[in-house]
Amino acid sequence: MIGQDQNQRSNGKPEGVAGRDFVSWSQLSTFRQCPLKYRFRYLDRLEPEFVASSLLVGSSIHRAIEYHHRRQLESNTQATLDEMLDAFWDEWRCRVEESREVRFGKTEDVNSIAKLAERMLVAFIASDVSTTSGIVIGIEERLTGSILTGAPEFLGIIDLVYVDGDTLVIRDYKSSRSAWNQGTAESSADQLLMYAELARTLLPDHEVRLEYAVVTKTKSPSLQVFEIDADPKRVERTKRVARRTLDAIASGVFYPNASAMNCSTCPYRSPCAAWKQ
Template sequence: MSLELDVDPNEVAEKLTGRNYISWSAISTYQACPLRWCFRYVHGLPEAFVSSSLVFGSAIHQAAELHYYELLSGNPAPALDTLLSAYHAAWLERDLASIKFGKDEDINSLSDLAERVLSAFRASPLANPNGQIVGVEEELRGRIVEGCPELLARVDLILDEGSELVVTDLKTAKSRWSQHQAHDSGGQLMLYSELAKELMPGKPIRLQFLVVTKSKSPVVEMRKISIDSARIKRTRSIFWQVWQAMRRGIVYPIPSPMNCPNCPFQKPCRSWQG
């Protein structure tokens, strides 16, 4: 699986994964477990199941995306029922038999949770942000690390607040994030900020997470991430190192009691011999 250094990195990525770019999801998957990355991105193995938390998060994203698209179009904020319809439409795109639900959880309990989450979202100031919405699910792409493929980013929300361009990533979480948790998750936004510079050259950029808790009484909070040149340099280095390992075909499992139970590649992992 090792590929030559003198070939354009985009071409190498396409030969390796069928995509002539790399995503943050691929990078973070490799960091968590290189073998899982290989099964998913290189071999394209079918997933035995998908976790309900992933489906739920994607469905909430789809509803929030509709909300912000309506605002971008100059329309009033959608009603709760409209957002719930978008949430349910996302579930209909899935094979329910392939979804792995958590303990004491089913599609009905998650539907009730979605209603609480989206109600909290609509009531929060973050549902009606200051400034002008300039991008919803905006796709940004560029080479930010020499010797690596171009990075493809999909940004949930981009705002022009006049003095700043605000890049926002929506997260659903089991519990409220501390600022420390937000900081630890900030590598993704650090790289995205490098791509966002091209949107309005010279304008300062602010990074933030919009975190919605999946709890009995959902909370919607914004967590700012300070742009740190040393952190960007470190994240670029991680990107480069991960890509070199991918390119060389370095894969191995990382057994984890946290990740393995919800891994959809358990069967091929157990039979993998290197």
């Protein structure tokens, strides 16, 4: 178990998981997905052998949408498709420079990615999601809070925070190979429920609404919005599960959790194959 003794630095501050000062959703979800992958990424800090193009598309679309919202917030003007594509490629190039190799899917190359990015952003601009009905108060908002007992602060970077009447809305963008349904959204709910706990203190007198906005990476991309019920009992349960996940990490038991979905884009397949402990 992560306890006070085990995690005290000489300056008396609790030390974070994997030597960090904070716990993030990415750490928790990586461990849940595959404990050995967690170890390679956060403890051994192995350099990834490659980055899957699908991940680059996701982060680059994310950056283009962030650019769009910043333009709205800062100058009350709409970003054009070309400007959003520029933001997409800026992010793409940055990520490529950081990576040893970009691995494309079987039928993909940079040209097909360019067409996909354009289709996704055209769909985004045309959708209701591109304009919020309320007042934006945060874009890529970094929130921290001591929300897990005995653990370092939890850090959440929230894509979009806005106020709609007496409701505080927390939105997270996802890009997906296929359309979601409410069940898919519910299976991903823990991330937003943790963010709800972080955001609770921003406007304590407001209701909190949680939503995933999903853009599909398909021939005809769609924009879907799914609400997640921020019931306090669900939030408490999610925090308990997160705390137990940290306990499991601290126990030092790391094992491969192989599956087609986990391993197909895993950049640690060679060290995983060589793993003996």
